[in-house]
Amino acid sequence: MRPQPPSGTPAPVCGMSAGGCDGAADWPADVSDGSSLPAVELPRKRKGDMEERNSTDCKMEDDLSRSEEEDQQVKIKCFREPHRQIEKRRRDKMNNLIDELSAMIPACQPMVQKPDKLTVLRKAVQHLKALKVGTSSAFADSTNKPSILPQDDFRQLLLRAADGFMLVVSCDRAKILFISESVSKILNFSLLELTGQSLFDFIHPKDINKVKEQLSSWEYPQEHMIDAATGLQVQTDAPIKPTHLSSGAWRSFFCRMKHSRVAGKQEEKHQLPCTAKKKDTSRYCTLHCTGYMRSCPSSQLDSEGDAETPSLSCLVMLCRPLPHGSPEPPKHINAKPSAFVTRCAIDGKFTFVEQQATTVIGYLPQEVLGTSCYEYFHQDDLQHLAEKHRQVLRSKEKIETQCYKFKTKYGSYVSLQSQWFSFTNPWTKEVEFIVSSNRVMSGPGHIKDEEAGRLKAMQEEIPIIPSLSNGVGTMIYAGSIGTQIANELIDSYSRVNSSQSSGASSPFGSTNEKCPLVSPPISTSASSGGGAASSSSQPDSRTAAGASSATADSSGQVSQLDLDGMVVPAMSSFSSDEAAMAVIMSLLETEVNVGQPGDYEDLHWPF
């Protein structure tokens, strides 16, 4: 009779535990217990007895007056209690395993009643015997090491998982000595077409030298090796750590290999990144080749192989196409000529402009780089865009602007709508730049009449010099809007930084043991320090307390700047548009949020 599982919350399937190192507690019980459960006097196996013992103990708990004898019994109870827990866990685990087993065995499926443990086990034995009837006898009773999977299956599985193919080439002439069948799925060539050929026939011409270099040396030149522990190039006298490199040097490189179009095959779903070459009609895909050098006994060479070299060195590699999910080549991005991406520093100065922008704004990227975006915004839009600017610097979300007008090279305005997103450095948590996706909403021809009138008036005032708006003064003032907004942000950084202790934020340390908390590490300096101290299970040199002092330094310098000091000198230099600027500045000042440290409480990980 199979004991029924005790009532109550069942143990998780297969002992899955959510805690960090908690799994370790279960582990020794499973592995070290090589024998069956000992037959002890305590009848723990039978549920009835267990309950009886339970009830006795419960009664004892309720007893308030304790004599020494009862104390003793309490102690025993306390000892048995965790033991009981362990037993319960074990039993539950076993029961779960049995259940899983019965689910996998076809013979157990149609049973109406849940079969008992012994039956399931017996059926499992039968099932295994049946499975082995039709399989390769490499399984059992082999003098070689038997393995769970037959060798061939394993290799196939591996190549499928690695999504690559095996390649063995001779080092002298790059003859393909062996290539696994999986290549046909990746390069669309058959084995016949490849085996025995020279590898260079299939490599992209520009990569041939690189591959030659990788094939050439049996012993790697020291100056090209790097040591992972220090990141420095290996010195000739430094001992190379004894790793798995017993026979030869390790190679890892990327190269492009030809891949053929097979007639009739659907190419749209092709997941390989390919670069179509202009002159050559072949298509190439980029492969990551990793492997090592070894000497091949001559028996593995074909009959044409060199007779005078009994042992040849060859390179044994696994070639994998690059993973999917990488950005598409530029040609696909150009699909929508009316959209382009730009990047600005936090003060609004362009630092990156895509080439498609030229068709929209007329300027070449280099004409615009370094200038402030505010110089191109229409006066009417300045306020709303400044507001969005301020917003995006403080938000993790994408900010949509309304439609606004952007001055093109020729003086006309084009209507754009943008999505702004501020990029925060994952380490320093500071905003580094703003990425803007800009979409053309409508051409100049769609502007309403009254606006068109005003526009025309403005156009007449515009000097012929490109990239200047009406008057040098306005340009500089416009630019300073961005600078001021940026300075507000930098000030808020310095305010936060000055309030924390000497160690700057280090998310690497504080979150190594526990999951990242929602509140940013900047303001929880105390907890990050505590977290650093408790990360005892970290390997020696990688510690939690790694502080990046650069953060504190850079913001310390900037905090010297005075908000007002930035604007006033500029204003006094130019008298003409002073009034207009004053209006704008007053609008901004009333909205200035003096960057409380509290602002950063709302920020959370963007991931």
Place this chain on the structure above:
Amino acid sequence: MTADKEKRRAISREAARRRRRVESEVFEDLSRLLPLQQSVRDHLDKPSVIRLTLSYIRMHTLLTGKTGTKAEASHKVICGQVTDGQMVRHEFNGGCGEDEEKEKYDAEASEETNMYLRILEGFLMVLSTEGDMIYLSENVSKYMGLTQTELMGHNIFEFSHPCDHEELRNNLRVTAEEVWSGEKRDFVMRIKSALTHRGRSANLKSATWKVLHCQGRSKVCVAPSSVSCLLLTCQPLPLSHTLLSTQTFTSQHSMDMRFTYCDQRMTLLLGYSTEELLGRSIYDLCHTRDTNCLTKNHFNLCFKSQSVSGRYRMLVRGGGYVWVESHSAVIPNAHSSKSRPGANQPLCILCVTYVLSGVEEPSLQLSLDQTVHI
């Protein structure tokens, strides 16, 4: 206690012992059927026997079952050629007179398999949609310090870092929902390793975390039973002893990804001098559309200490860009003050960047950093 009760207890104890004996015998039968070495077999406890049996059955299903859409139904268990086209099983006609050949084949096959594993520089893991490690290749002991039989059948969540559980769960959930096989996966996870520095196995209680780069694809089996799983290769990310070709360069960065060092190959390949780059953020040097890729890479570095970026574009000085891929890791800063070795060493990021393409659109200047007067 009455004599009667005593007697009943004795009988029930006897019955229990008998049951246990029978059960043990069946367990032994089962373990003998598993393809394991005798020495390993002797040390298996009952739950392990079941675990391994489960793995065996599941793997068998996986390899012989029909793959395809979940909508299909098939009742035949196919032993032999599989419609998948990738998996072709070799059959042996009995064993009479061919033992010697078979042994030689086995030896060669085993050698070839070892070669595959060595090239892979990692181990193979097959994960069920619940996270059970249905299968692990034998060399897993080299990376985790625990043997294949100790680990197979256990759940990955017991061995991976809790902060990576979410990502794992997502990957598994997507696998469970998939209809077609073959969707690719690529992620980094931290796993417990019971290896000491010298490579010896220690107790799991003193386990350290090892970072693994997992790549692979899903596999959906329809018949005989619906088994979806993830086939993954798990590789640690070694940066050492790599022969750097002329198309690769190394660079070091502070934790915020600003350059602190780069080797002269960077100048040859991208045109920037070392002095120009010091203090510059890598984000400024790359195409804006690749910001997400770089951010993910950075994030992996901050939390998992190692990362493989996808492909991204680095801007070349003077104009244009190249496609690159970076393998990075966080290491203690060797250049820092040597007077204080040990716990408080500051960290830095080491990157090995492979240049994948030629310079594209060389006349195009997209960024401020490319312009000559900087």
